Amino acid sequence: MALLLASVTACSGEEWARGGMPHNVTEQSERVLSLWQGSWVAALATGAVVWGLILYACIFHRKRRRKGAPENELPPQVRYNLPIEILYTAVPIVMVAVFFYFTARDQDYLFEKTDKPDVTVTVEALQWSWRFTTEYQGKTVQVVGVPVSDYRQGPQLVLPSGGKTVRFKLESDNVIHSFWVPAFLFKLDVIPGVHNQFDIKTLNHTGTFAGRCAELCGQDHSRMLFNVKLVEPSKFEQYINSQAARSTQ
Structure with a gap:
């Protein structure tokens, strides 16, 4: 939180909206800025979900001692949950594919050349x-x-x-x-x-x-x-x- 606050105070409102990027002065840089902002939105959303799941597991699935149970008793162990395994395999593949698509699309745009430059x-x-x-x-x-x-x-x-x-x-x-x-x-x-x-x-x-x-x-x-x-x-x-x-x- 301290690092975040220090970073925020170093940027104006406009710079914060640009994700700390400098003023862009070309038509192509508008596309780069859009890709940068979209990547940050996706990364923050992913981070929020991951941290939410971690906190949920810490709070609701922490070790609890049953009444009369021995001290070294382990909580119920869950293994081989096929739907969850498919989920955490498929979701990253989809995310990487989406990032790859937009990056490849914008890269092709950035390297487009006109027939007669001014x-x-x-x-x-x-x-x-x-x-x-x-x-x-x-x-x-x-x-x-x-x-x-x-x-x-x-x-x-x-x-x-x-x-x-x-x-x-x-x-x-x-x-x-x-x-x-x-x-x-x-x-x-x-x-x-x-x-x-x-x-x-x-x-x-x-x-x-x-x-x-x-x-x-x-x-x-x-x-x-x-x-x-x-x-x-x-x-x-x-x-x-x-x-x-x-x-x-």
Whole structure:
């Protein structure tokens, strides 16, 4: 109870409703949040039933000494109750099957790709920072970072908000990393020789959001920080045009 109260006091009402998850800024993250909340509801309901059965057994089936019975007499032993055995075998199978269905369904949705994304970002994981190469309407902008102690000082990836589709292509030529933006409610490993990709569709949110490597990758893993800045589409076009013009000078 103390741990529960301490956890509750650390969250606002909105955060509590999200199960402690960060603000989600993509269309796909809405599905992840829904799966997370549904899993918690199912887990809490299962826990309530299990604890209820345990308390019921403790209270109503505790050892009672019959009048005149010897002290070492055991209570009646119940074995081989076939209906109960079928029940506690079938119910977990059904629960796992339901969890598997929703997880597999949402995983397929998260990895769906559009034929023509609005923006393409090649993410190259370095030791220990990131190189972002953004392609938009035939123009290319590249940002390279260095290890930092604050994500706001790391390389900044600028993306458009307002329902734009962004494709991420993950590359590494050294060790395994993991590309993680908590506000996406999603992360994916960056593996040498494996060309992982995923699409997101941004919501109408603007702001700067933290990003980091989520796979232990060496000495400066903890400093492999970056940030994602979501701006309005018109400001994104201005950013791309100004950075592309500067690179040609």
